[in-house]
Amino acid sequence: MFVGLRDLRHAWGRFALMGSVIALVAVLTVLLTGLSTGLVNSGISGLRAMPITDLAFQPKTNSTFSQSTLDAPTIAALGRQPGIDAEPLGLTFFNAQGATGTAVSIALVGIEPGGFMANSLVGGSHLGGTPAGVIVSRGVAADGVHVGDRVTLTRSGVALHVVGIAPTATYGHAAVVYAPISLWRQATYGQVTGGVLPPSAQGLASAAALQVRSGVNLSGVGKRLGVDIVTKQHAYAGSPGYSAETATMSLIIDFLYVIAALVVGAFFTVWTIQRQADIGLLTALGASNGLVLRDALGQVALVMVGATATGALVGSGVGTLIQGGTVPFALQADAIVTAAVILTVAGLAGSLVAVRRVAAVDPIIALGAAS
Amino acid sequence: MVAVVGASGSGKSSMLAVAGAMRQPDSGRIHVGGISLTDAAASKRCHLRHDLVGFVFQGSNLLASLTALEQLELVGRIGRAPRAATRRKALALLGEVGLAAKAERRPGQLSGGERQRVGIARALMADPAVLLVDEPTSALDHQRAIDIVGLLVEETHRHQIATLMVTHDRSLAGLADRVIEMRDGRLAPAAVPER
Structure with missing residues:
Protein backbone atom coordinates (compact mmCIF):
# COMPACT_ATOMS: atom_id res chain seq x y z
CA MET A 1 0.00 0.00 0.00
CA SER A 45 -35.70 -10.73 28.83
CA GLY A 46 -38.10 -12.25 31.36
CA LEU A 47 -38.77 -15.18 29.06
CA ARG A 48 -35.11 -15.52 28.08
CA ALA A 49 -34.11 -15.78 31.73
CA MET A 50 -36.40 -18.76 32.31
CA PRO A 51 -34.51 -22.03 32.84
CA ILE A 52 -36.42 -23.86 30.14
CA THR A 53 -35.79 -25.29 26.71
CA ASP A 54 -39.35 -25.31 25.39
CA LEU A 55 -42.86 -24.14 26.06
CA ALA A 56 -46.19 -25.87 25.47
CA PHE A 57 -49.12 -23.70 24.39
CA GLN A 58 -52.73 -24.29 23.52
CA PRO A 59 -52.83 -25.10 19.79
CA LYS A 60 -53.24 -22.25 17.28
CA THR A 61 -52.41 -19.48 19.74
CA ASN A 62 -49.12 -18.40 18.10
CA SER A 63 -47.09 -18.83 21.30
CA THR A 64 -49.07 -15.98 22.85
CA PHE A 65 -49.60 -16.27 26.60
CA SER A 66 -52.73 -14.13 26.60
CA GLN A 67 -54.44 -16.43 24.07
CA SER A 68 -53.34 -19.77 25.48
CA THR A 69 -54.76 -21.80 28.35
CA LEU A 70 -53.70 -25.26 29.45
CA ASP A 71 -55.38 -27.32 32.13
CA ALA A 72 -53.73 -29.19 34.98
CA PRO A 73 -54.17 -32.72 33.51
CA THR A 74 -52.44 -31.69 30.28
CA ILE A 75 -49.49 -30.14 32.15
CA ALA A 76 -49.26 -33.18 34.40
CA ALA A 77 -49.33 -35.47 31.33
CA LEU A 78 -46.47 -33.45 29.81
CA GLY A 79 -44.46 -33.91 33.00
CA ARG A 80 -44.98 -37.67 32.87
CA GLN A 81 -43.35 -37.96 29.43
CA PRO A 82 -39.85 -39.51 29.53
CA GLY A 83 -37.18 -36.83 29.29
CA ILE A 84 -39.55 -33.94 30.03
CA ASP A 85 -40.02 -31.90 33.21
CA ALA A 86 -43.07 -29.66 33.09
CA GLU A 87 -44.46 -26.93 35.31
CA PRO A 88 -47.46 -24.63 34.91
CA LEU A 89 -46.60 -21.12 33.77
CA GLY A 90 -49.00 -18.20 33.87
CA LEU A 91 -48.40 -14.77 32.34
CA THR A 92 -50.84 -11.89 32.35
CA PHE A 93 -50.39 -8.14 31.94
CA PHE A 94 -51.83 -5.91 34.64
CA ASN A 95 -52.00 -2.30 35.58
CA ALA A 96 -51.27 -1.89 39.26
CA GLN A 97 -50.81 0.75 41.91
CA GLY A 98 -47.94 0.88 44.34
CA ALA A 99 -48.18 1.88 48.00
CA THR A 100 -47.75 5.54 47.15
CA GLY A 101 -50.34 5.39 44.40
CA THR A 102 -47.76 5.07 41.65
CA ALA A 103 -49.19 3.39 38.55
CA VAL A 104 -47.07 0.53 37.22
CA SER A 105 -47.56 -1.84 34.32
CA ILE A 106 -46.52 -5.35 35.21
CA ALA A 107 -46.31 -8.75 33.64
CA LEU A 108 -47.50 -11.08 36.40
CA VAL A 109 -45.73 -14.40 35.96
CA GLY A 110 -47.20 -17.30 37.88
CA ILE A 111 -44.76 -20.10 38.74
CA GLU A 112 -44.80 -23.12 41.02
CA PRO A 113 -43.18 -22.29 44.38
CA GLY A 114 -40.29 -24.68 44.97
CA GLY A 115 -40.28 -25.77 41.32
CA PHE A 116 -37.36 -25.54 38.91
CA MET A 117 -38.61 -22.19 37.61
CA ALA A 118 -38.82 -20.61 41.05
CA ASN A 119 -35.48 -22.03 42.13
CA SER A 120 -33.74 -20.49 39.14
CA LEU A 121 -35.62 -17.19 38.74
CA VAL A 122 -36.02 -16.03 42.32
CA GLY A 123 -33.26 -18.05 43.96
CA GLY A 124 -33.31 -17.90 47.72
CA SER A 125 -36.36 -15.65 47.88
CA HIS A 126 -39.31 -17.27 49.56
CA LEU A 127 -42.00 -17.37 46.92
CA GLY A 128 -45.11 -19.00 48.35
CA GLY A 129 -44.17 -18.34 51.96
CA THR A 130 -47.23 -16.11 52.21
CA PRO A 131 -50.23 -16.59 49.90
CA ALA A 132 -50.10 -13.06 48.47
CA GLY A 133 -46.31 -12.74 48.50
CA VAL A 134 -44.68 -11.77 45.21
CA ILE A 135 -41.14 -11.03 44.08
CA VAL A 136 -40.75 -8.00 41.87
CA SER A 137 -38.00 -7.54 39.30
CA ARG A 138 -35.75 -4.50 39.54
CA GLY A 139 -37.80 -2.58 36.96
CA VAL A 140 -40.74 -2.46 39.39
CA ALA A 141 -38.41 -1.62 42.26
CA ALA A 142 -37.10 1.28 40.18
CA ASP A 143 -40.68 2.63 40.06
CA GLY A 144 -40.56 3.06 43.83
CA VAL A 145 -41.90 -0.31 44.95
CA HIS A 146 -39.94 -1.83 47.84
CA VAL A 147 -39.95 -5.00 49.92
CA GLY A 148 -42.86 -4.85 52.34
CA ASP A 149 -44.96 -2.67 50.04
CA ARG A 150 -48.39 -3.62 48.83
CA VAL A 151 -49.18 -3.51 45.13
CA THR A 152 -52.84 -3.57 44.16
CA LEU A 153 -53.98 -4.86 40.80
CA THR A 154 -56.53 -2.52 39.25
CA ARG A 155 -59.96 -3.91 38.34
CA SER A 156 -59.69 -7.14 40.38
CA GLY A 157 -58.37 -5.38 43.45
CA VAL A 158 -56.13 -8.33 44.28
CA ALA A 159 -53.35 -7.18 46.60
CA LEU A 160 -49.79 -8.37 46.18
CA HIS A 161 -47.26 -8.16 49.03
CA VAL A 162 -43.70 -7.60 47.90
CA VAL A 163 -41.44 -10.10 49.68
CA GLY A 164 -38.34 -9.89 47.52
CA ILE A 165 -36.52 -8.30 44.60
CA ALA A 166 -35.32 -10.32 41.59
CA PRO A 167 -32.92 -9.32 38.79
CA THR A 168 -34.24 -7.14 35.97
CA ALA A 169 -36.73 -9.02 33.81
CA THR A 170 -39.35 -7.72 31.42
CA TYR A 171 -41.86 -9.18 29.01
CA GLY A 172 -43.76 -7.15 26.43
CA HIS A 173 -42.06 -4.00 27.83
CA ALA A 174 -43.64 -4.58 31.26
CA ALA A 175 -41.56 -5.37 34.33
CA VAL A 176 -42.02 -8.92 35.56
CA VAL A 177 -43.54 -9.72 38.95
CA TYR A 178 -43.19 -13.36 40.02
CA ALA A 179 -46.15 -14.78 41.90
CA PRO A 180 -47.13 -18.23 43.11
CA ILE A 181 -49.23 -19.84 40.37
CA SER A 182 -52.23 -19.96 42.69
CA LEU A 183 -52.08 -16.20 43.24
CA TRP A 184 -51.66 -15.67 39.49
CA ARG A 185 -54.84 -17.72 38.86
CA GLN A 186 -56.72 -15.70 41.42
CA ALA A 187 -55.55 -12.43 39.82
CA THR A 188 -56.10 -13.55 36.24
CA TYR A 189 -59.36 -15.49 36.41
CA GLY A 190 -60.78 -13.55 39.32
CA GLN A 191 -60.66 -10.18 37.58
CA VAL A 192 -64.42 -10.03 37.12
CA THR A 193 -65.27 -11.71 40.40
CA GLY A 194 -63.31 -9.40 42.64
CA GLY A 195 -60.40 -11.77 43.06
CA VAL A 196 -62.48 -14.86 43.77
CA LEU A 197 -61.28 -17.82 41.73
CA PRO A 198 -64.10 -19.57 39.86
CA PRO A 199 -64.07 -23.39 40.24
CA SER A 200 -63.63 -23.76 36.47
CA ALA A 201 -60.30 -21.95 36.66
CA GLN A 202 -58.74 -24.39 39.12
CA GLY A 203 -55.42 -25.75 37.84
CA LEU A 204 -55.32 -23.56 34.73
CA ALA A 205 -52.16 -21.92 33.38
CA SER A 206 -51.22 -19.98 30.25
CA ALA A 207 -48.65 -22.52 29.18
CA ALA A 208 -46.33 -25.23 30.42
CA ALA A 209 -42.66 -24.51 31.03
CA LEU A 210 -40.61 -27.48 29.83
CA GLN A 211 -37.13 -28.76 30.46
CA VAL A 212 -36.56 -31.26 27.69
CA ARG A 213 -33.57 -33.56 27.47
CA SER A 214 -32.12 -34.30 24.05
CA GLY A 215 -33.60 -37.06 21.94
CA VAL A 216 -37.24 -36.48 22.90
CA ASN A 217 -39.68 -36.45 19.98
CA LEU A 218 -41.50 -33.27 20.92
CA SER A 219 -43.72 -33.09 17.87
CA GLY A 220 -45.04 -36.58 18.67
CA VAL A 221 -45.66 -35.58 22.29
CA GLY A 222 -47.40 -32.40 21.20
CA LYS A 223 -49.72 -34.22 18.80
CA ARG A 224 -50.53 -36.89 21.35
CA LEU A 225 -51.37 -34.42 24.12
CA GLY A 226 -52.98 -31.77 21.91
CA VAL A 227 -50.50 -28.94 22.56
CA ASP A 228 -48.13 -26.81 20.48
CA ILE A 229 -44.59 -27.24 21.72
CA VAL A 230 -42.12 -24.56 20.64
CA THR A 231 -38.55 -23.74 21.64
CA LYS A 232 -38.02 -20.85 24.03
CA GLN A 233 -36.45 -18.78 21.26
CA HIS A 234 -39.43 -19.45 18.99
CA ALA A 235 -41.76 -18.30 21.75
CA TYR A 236 -40.13 -14.84 21.73
CA ALA A 237 -42.32 -14.02 18.73
CA GLY A 238 -45.35 -14.28 21.01
CA SER A 239 -44.27 -11.23 22.99
CA PRO A 240 -46.48 -8.26 22.07
CA GLY A 241 -44.84 -6.22 19.31
CA TYR A 242 -41.63 -8.24 19.44
CA MET B 1 20.84 8.21 -28.01
CA VAL B 2 18.47 8.42 -30.89
CA ALA B 3 16.05 11.28 -31.40
CA VAL B 4 12.90 10.75 -33.40
CA VAL B 5 11.36 13.86 -34.87
CA GLY B 6 8.15 14.25 -36.78
CA ALA B 7 4.97 16.18 -37.07
CA SER B 8 1.99 15.58 -34.81
CA GLY B 9 0.15 12.42 -35.85
CA SER B 10 3.18 10.98 -37.63
CA GLY B 11 3.19 7.97 -35.29
CA LYS B 12 5.97 8.89 -32.85
CA SER B 13 3.92 8.22 -29.71
CA SER B 14 2.46 5.04 -31.19
CA MET B 15 5.97 3.79 -31.75
CA LEU B 16 6.83 4.52 -28.10
CA ALA B 17 3.66 2.76 -26.93
CA VAL B 18 4.53 -0.34 -28.92
CA ALA B 19 8.21 -0.27 -27.98
CA GLY B 20 7.24 0.24 -24.34
CA ALA B 21 5.03 -2.86 -24.26
CA MET B 22 1.95 -0.73 -23.70
CA ARG B 23 0.29 -1.60 -26.97
CA GLN B 24 0.41 -4.58 -29.32
CA PRO B 25 1.32 -3.77 -32.92
CA ASP B 26 -1.47 -4.23 -35.49
CA SER B 27 1.04 -5.89 -37.80
CA GLY B 28 4.73 -6.61 -38.00
CA ARG B 29 7.11 -7.59 -35.23
CA ILE B 30 8.66 -5.69 -32.38
CA HIS B 31 11.92 -6.52 -30.58
CA VAL B 32 13.28 -4.46 -27.70
CA GLY B 33 16.65 -5.23 -26.16
CA GLY B 34 16.66 -8.53 -28.02
CA ILE B 35 13.28 -9.58 -26.57
CA SER B 36 10.25 -10.09 -28.76
CA LEU B 37 7.20 -8.17 -27.59
CA THR B 38 5.00 -9.12 -30.52
CA ASP B 39 2.98 -11.86 -28.85
CA ALA B 40 3.83 -11.22 -25.20
CA ALA B 41 0.94 -11.79 -22.80
CA ALA B 42 -0.33 -8.88 -20.67
CA SER B 43 1.47 -10.13 -17.54
CA LYS B 44 4.77 -10.51 -19.43
CA ARG B 45 4.41 -7.04 -20.95
CA CYS B 46 3.82 -5.72 -17.44
CA HIS B 47 7.13 -7.26 -16.29
CA LEU B 48 8.91 -5.97 -19.37
CA ARG B 49 7.68 -2.43 -18.74
CA HIS B 50 9.40 -2.61 -15.39
CA ASP B 51 12.52 -4.62 -16.19
CA LEU B 52 13.35 -3.78 -19.78
CA VAL B 53 12.35 -0.19 -20.42
CA GLY B 54 12.40 3.06 -18.52
CA PHE B 55 9.92 5.78 -19.40
CA VAL B 56 10.41 9.51 -19.27
CA PHE B 57 7.03 11.09 -19.85
CA GLN B 58 5.83 14.47 -21.01
CA GLY B 59 5.69 16.95 -18.17
CA SER B 60 7.42 14.38 -15.92
CA ASN B 61 4.13 12.70 -14.90
CA LEU B 62 4.92 12.35 -11.20
CA LEU B 63 2.50 11.25 -8.46
CA ALA B 64 1.43 14.32 -6.48
CA SER B 65 1.39 12.52 -3.11
CA LEU B 66 4.95 11.19 -3.30
CA THR B 67 8.21 12.98 -2.56
CA ALA B 68 10.99 12.97 -5.14
CA LEU B 69 12.68 10.13 -3.26
CA GLU B 70 9.43 8.14 -3.05
CA GLN B 71 8.84 8.54 -6.80
CA LEU B 72 12.02 6.51 -7.28
CA GLU B 73 11.38 4.11 -4.41
CA LEU B 74 8.03 3.29 -5.98
CA VAL B 75 9.85 1.62 -8.87
CA GLY B 76 11.76 -0.52 -6.39
CA ARG B 77 8.53 -1.43 -4.61
CA ILE B 78 6.93 -2.48 -7.88
CA GLY B 79 9.93 -4.70 -8.58
CA ARG B 80 9.95 -6.03 -4.97
CA ALA B 81 13.54 -4.89 -4.51
CA PRO B 82 14.99 -4.76 -0.97
CA ARG B 83 13.99 -1.48 0.69
CA ALA B 84 17.40 -0.40 1.96
CA ALA B 85 19.10 -1.02 -1.38
CA THR B 86 16.26 0.75 -3.17
CA ARG B 87 16.67 3.81 -0.97
CA ARG B 88 20.44 3.92 -1.49
CA LYS B 89 20.02 3.65 -5.23
CA ALA B 90 17.26 6.27 -5.32
CA LEU B 91 19.38 8.74 -3.38
CA ALA B 92 22.35 8.07 -5.67
CA LEU B 93 20.24 8.69 -8.79
CA LEU B 94 18.76 11.88 -7.34
CA GLY B 95 22.35 12.96 -6.73
CA GLU B 96 23.20 12.22 -10.35
CA VAL B 97 20.42 14.50 -11.59
CA GLY B 98 21.34 17.20 -9.07
CA LEU B 99 18.41 16.83 -6.71
CA ALA B 100 19.92 15.17 -3.64
CA ALA B 101 19.00 18.20 -1.55
CA LYS B 102 15.39 18.11 -2.70
CA ALA B 103 14.70 14.42 -2.13
CA GLU B 104 11.89 15.08 0.35
CA ARG B 105 10.03 17.59 -1.81
CA ARG B 106 6.79 16.77 -3.55
CA PRO B 107 6.16 17.64 -7.22
CA GLY B 108 4.27 20.78 -6.25
CA GLN B 109 7.41 22.05 -4.51
CA LEU B 110 9.67 21.50 -7.54
CA SER B 111 10.13 23.52 -10.72
CA GLY B 112 9.24 22.06 -14.12
CA GLY B 113 12.87 21.26 -14.88
CA GLU B 114 13.36 19.64 -11.48
CA ARG B 115 10.28 17.51 -11.94
CA GLN B 116 11.60 16.28 -15.25
CA ARG B 117 14.96 15.45 -13.61
CA VAL B 118 13.08 13.35 -11.07
CA GLY B 119 11.30 11.67 -14.00
CA ILE B 120 14.63 10.85 -15.61
CA ALA B 121 16.05 9.45 -12.36
CA ARG B 122 12.90 7.37 -11.89
CA ALA B 123 13.23 5.93 -15.38
CA LEU B 124 16.74 4.73 -14.51
CA MET B 125 15.75 3.05 -11.22
CA ALA B 126 15.19 -0.45 -12.63
CA ASP B 127 18.40 -0.46 -14.70
CA PRO B 128 16.53 -0.57 -18.01
CA ALA B 129 18.11 -1.68 -21.26
CA VAL B 130 16.19 0.99 -23.13
CA LEU B 131 15.06 4.47 -22.13
CA LEU B 132 11.95 5.68 -23.93
CA VAL B 133 11.51 9.43 -23.72
CA ASP B 134 8.29 11.14 -24.79
CA GLU B 135 8.53 14.89 -25.50
CA PRO B 136 10.56 15.56 -22.32
CA THR B 137 10.74 19.30 -22.82
CA SER B 138 7.21 20.18 -23.84
CA ALA B 139 6.56 22.17 -20.65
CA LEU B 140 9.98 23.85 -20.38
CA ASP B 141 11.59 27.03 -21.67
CA HIS B 142 14.37 26.63 -24.23
CA GLN B 143 17.33 26.81 -21.85
CA ARG B 144 15.83 24.30 -19.43
CA ALA B 145 14.92 22.09 -22.39
CA ILE B 146 18.55 22.08 -23.50
CA ASP B 147 19.62 21.23 -19.93
CA ILE B 148 17.19 18.31 -19.75
CA VAL B 149 18.20 16.84 -23.11
CA GLY B 150 21.83 17.33 -22.11
CA LEU B 151 21.15 15.40 -18.92
CA LEU B 152 19.51 12.64 -20.93
CA VAL B 153 22.53 12.35 -23.17
CA GLU B 154 24.81 12.29 -20.13
CA GLU B 155 22.79 9.61 -18.32
CA THR B 156 22.50 7.54 -21.49
CA HIS B 157 26.25 7.38 -21.78
CA ARG B 158 26.85 6.98 -18.04
CA HIS B 159 24.48 4.02 -17.76
CA GLN B 160 25.38 2.59 -21.15
CA ILE B 161 21.79 2.28 -22.28
CA ALA B 162 19.93 2.91 -25.50
CA THR B 163 17.70 5.98 -25.41
CA LEU B 164 14.94 6.71 -27.87
CA MET B 165 13.66 10.26 -27.53
CA VAL B 166 10.59 11.50 -29.32
CA THR B 167 10.48 15.26 -29.82
CA HIS B 168 8.98 17.78 -32.16
CA ASP B 169 11.81 20.24 -31.47
CA ARG B 170 14.41 19.72 -34.18
CA SER B 171 16.98 21.95 -32.47
CA LEU B 172 16.91 19.69 -29.40
CA ALA B 173 17.00 16.55 -31.52
CA GLY B 174 20.36 17.73 -32.78
CA LEU B 175 21.80 17.09 -29.32
CA ALA B 176 21.21 13.35 -29.74
CA ASP B 177 23.78 10.96 -31.17
CA ARG B 178 21.51 10.15 -34.07
CA VAL B 179 18.37 11.69 -35.48
CA ILE B 180 15.69 9.99 -37.50
CA GLU B 181 12.40 11.34 -38.76
CA MET B 182 9.03 9.71 -38.78
CA ARG B 183 6.55 10.48 -41.53
CA ASP B 184 3.17 8.78 -41.71
CA GLY B 185 4.35 5.95 -39.50
CA ARG B 186 7.56 5.28 -41.42
CA LEU B 187 11.14 6.24 -40.71
CA ALA B 188 12.65 8.69 -43.10
CA PRO B 189 16.01 10.44 -43.41
CA ALA B 190 16.50 13.08 -40.76
CA ALA B 191 15.94 16.64 -41.79
CA VAL B 192 18.30 17.94 -39.11
CA PRO B 193 22.06 17.52 -39.06
CA GLU B 194 23.26 14.68 -36.86
CA ARG B 195 25.77 15.54 -34.19
Missing part, protein backbone atom coordinates in the same frame (compact mmCIF):
# COMPACT_ATOMS: atom_id res chain seq x y z
CA PHE A 2 2.90 2.30 -0.84
CA VAL A 3 0.90 4.80 -2.87
CA GLY A 4 -2.40 4.31 -1.02
CA LEU A 5 -0.90 5.35 2.32
CA ARG A 6 0.74 8.40 0.84
CA ASP A 7 -2.48 9.40 -0.91
CA LEU A 8 -4.23 9.23 2.46
CA ARG A 9 -1.59 11.48 3.96
CA HIS A 10 -1.56 13.89 1.04
CA ALA A 11 -5.34 14.17 0.48
CA TRP A 12 -6.26 13.78 4.15
CA GLY A 13 -9.01 16.39 3.95
CA ARG A 14 -10.96 14.46 1.35
CA PHE A 15 -10.52 11.17 3.21
CA ALA A 16 -11.41 12.82 6.54
CA LEU A 17 -14.65 14.08 5.01
CA MET A 18 -15.43 10.63 3.64
CA GLY A 19 -14.39 9.01 6.94
CA SER A 20 -16.66 11.39 8.86
CA VAL A 21 -19.66 10.25 6.87
CA ILE A 22 -18.81 6.60 7.57
CA ALA A 23 -18.14 7.38 11.22
CA LEU A 24 -21.56 9.04 11.50
CA VAL A 25 -23.17 5.99 9.90
CA ALA A 26 -21.27 3.85 12.44
CA VAL A 27 -22.51 6.04 15.32
CA LEU A 28 -26.07 5.66 14.07
CA THR A 29 -25.60 1.92 13.60
CA VAL A 30 -24.29 1.49 17.15
CA LEU A 31 -27.14 3.56 18.60
CA LEU A 32 -29.74 1.63 16.63
CA THR A 33 -28.08 -1.65 17.60
CA GLY A 34 -28.25 -0.58 21.23
CA LEU A 35 -31.87 0.42 20.80
CA SER A 36 -32.62 -2.87 19.09
CA THR A 37 -30.93 -4.83 21.88
CA GLY A 38 -32.77 -2.73 24.45
CA LEU A 39 -36.10 -3.37 22.77
CA VAL A 40 -35.37 -7.09 22.59
CA ASN A 41 -34.44 -7.12 26.27
CA SER A 42 -37.54 -5.12 27.11
CA GLY A 43 -39.63 -7.52 25.05
CA ILE A 44 -38.41 -10.90 26.16
CA SER A 243 -41.59 -9.38 15.80
CA ALA A 244 -42.64 -5.98 14.45
CA GLU A 245 -40.07 -4.13 16.58
CA THR A 246 -37.14 -6.40 15.73
CA ALA A 247 -38.11 -6.42 12.04
CA THR A 248 -38.32 -2.61 11.99
CA MET A 249 -34.97 -2.15 13.71
CA SER A 250 -33.32 -4.75 11.48
CA LEU A 251 -34.71 -3.01 8.41
CA ILE A 252 -33.35 0.38 9.50
CA ILE A 253 -29.92 -1.09 10.33
CA ASP A 254 -29.86 -2.98 7.02
CA PHE A 255 -30.63 0.28 5.25
CA LEU A 256 -27.66 1.85 6.99
CA TYR A 257 -25.43 -0.92 5.67
CA VAL A 258 -26.73 -0.28 2.16
CA ILE A 259 -26.23 3.48 2.59
CA ALA A 260 -22.65 2.86 3.77
CA ALA A 261 -21.97 0.65 0.76
CA LEU A 262 -23.40 3.25 -1.63
CA VAL A 263 -21.58 6.19 -0.03
CA VAL A 264 -18.24 4.39 -0.02
CA GLY A 265 -18.84 3.10 -3.55
CA ALA A 266 -19.70 6.58 -4.82
CA PHE A 267 -16.70 8.19 -3.12
CA PHE A 268 -14.21 5.69 -4.42
CA THR A 269 -15.74 5.73 -7.89
CA VAL A 270 -15.06 9.47 -8.08
CA TRP A 271 -11.68 9.00 -6.44
CA THR A 272 -10.71 6.26 -8.89
CA ILE A 273 -11.79 8.38 -11.86
CA GLN A 274 -9.70 11.26 -10.52
CA ARG A 275 -6.74 8.91 -10.09
CA GLN A 276 -6.90 7.37 -13.56
CA ALA A 277 -3.78 9.17 -14.73
CA ASP A 278 -1.89 8.01 -11.62
CA ILE A 279 -3.10 4.45 -12.06
CA GLY A 280 -2.11 4.54 -15.72
CA LEU A 281 1.34 5.75 -14.66
CA LEU A 282 1.67 2.92 -12.13
CA THR A 283 0.86 0.29 -14.72
CA ALA A 284 3.14 2.03 -17.24
CA LEU A 285 5.94 1.69 -14.68
CA GLY A 286 5.28 -2.05 -14.56
CA ALA A 287 2.87 -2.40 -11.63
CA SER A 288 0.60 -5.39 -12.09
CA ASN A 289 -3.18 -5.08 -11.85
CA GLY A 290 -2.99 -7.15 -8.65
CA LEU A 291 -0.57 -4.73 -7.05
CA VAL A 292 -2.66 -1.69 -8.01
CA LEU A 293 -5.85 -3.41 -6.80
CA ARG A 294 -4.26 -4.39 -3.48
CA ASP A 295 -3.07 -0.83 -3.01
CA ALA A 296 -6.52 0.60 -3.71
CA LEU A 297 -8.36 -1.97 -1.58
CA GLY A 298 -5.90 -1.51 1.27
CA GLN A 299 -6.64 2.19 1.16
CA VAL A 300 -10.41 1.55 1.31
CA ALA A 301 -9.98 -0.96 4.13
CA LEU A 302 -7.91 1.48 6.16
CA VAL A 303 -10.49 4.25 5.75
CA MET A 304 -13.38 1.92 6.55
CA VAL A 305 -11.76 0.32 9.61
CA GLY A 306 -10.54 3.66 10.98
CA ALA A 307 -13.82 5.48 10.41
CA THR A 308 -15.98 2.60 11.63
CA ALA A 309 -13.89 2.10 14.76
CA THR A 310 -14.04 5.82 15.53
CA GLY A 311 -17.79 5.89 14.95
CA ALA A 312 -18.32 2.78 17.05
CA LEU A 313 -16.36 4.29 19.92
CA VAL A 314 -18.27 7.58 19.74
CA GLY A 315 -21.56 5.67 19.44
CA SER A 316 -20.67 3.56 22.47
CA GLY A 317 -19.84 6.70 24.42
CA VAL A 318 -23.19 8.29 23.55
CA GLY A 319 -24.91 4.97 24.26
CA THR A 320 -23.39 4.85 27.73
CA LEU A 321 -25.08 8.15 28.46
CA ILE A 322 -28.43 6.87 27.16
CA GLN A 323 -28.24 3.49 28.87
CA GLY A 324 -30.09 3.22 32.12
CA GLY A 325 -32.54 5.99 31.26
CA THR A 326 -36.13 5.68 30.15
CA VAL A 327 -35.18 4.67 26.60
CA PRO A 328 -34.91 0.87 26.18
CA PHE A 329 -31.23 0.81 25.28
CA ALA A 330 -28.54 -1.78 25.93
CA LEU A 331 -24.94 -1.77 24.73
CA GLN A 332 -23.63 -5.25 24.01
CA ALA A 333 -20.03 -5.61 22.88
CA ASP A 334 -20.72 -8.54 20.58
CA ALA A 335 -23.63 -6.75 18.89
CA ILE A 336 -21.53 -3.61 18.37
CA VAL A 337 -18.57 -5.57 17.01
CA THR A 338 -20.86 -7.52 14.68
CA ALA A 339 -22.47 -4.30 13.41
CA ALA A 340 -19.05 -2.68 12.90
CA VAL A 341 -17.74 -5.69 10.99
CA ILE A 342 -20.83 -5.80 8.76
CA LEU A 343 -20.54 -2.05 8.15
CA THR A 344 -16.88 -2.43 7.17
CA VAL A 345 -17.65 -5.35 4.88
CA ALA A 346 -20.56 -3.42 3.33
CA GLY A 347 -18.24 -0.48 2.64
CA LEU A 348 -15.61 -2.75 1.12
CA ALA A 349 -18.26 -4.42 -1.01
CA GLY A 350 -19.48 -1.02 -2.19
CA SER A 351 -15.96 0.05 -3.06
CA LEU A 352 -15.31 -3.11 -5.08
CA VAL A 353 -17.40 -1.73 -7.93
CA ALA A 354 -15.22 1.37 -8.00
CA VAL A 355 -11.90 -0.33 -7.36
CA ARG A 356 -12.63 -2.86 -10.10
CA ARG A 357 -12.22 0.01 -12.58
CA VAL A 358 -8.59 0.20 -11.51
CA ALA A 359 -7.83 -2.99 -13.41
CA ALA A 360 -9.35 -1.54 -16.57
CA VAL A 361 -7.07 1.52 -16.74
CA ASP A 362 -4.83 1.42 -19.80
CA PRO A 363 -1.16 2.29 -19.17
CA ILE A 364 -1.17 4.08 -22.51
CA ILE A 365 -2.83 7.09 -20.87
CA ALA A 366 0.47 7.77 -19.10
CA LEU A 367 1.95 8.72 -22.46
CA GLY A 368 -0.67 11.37 -22.99
CA ALA A 369 -0.90 12.51 -19.40
CA ALA A 370 1.02 15.72 -19.67
CA SER A 371 0.75 17.68 -16.47
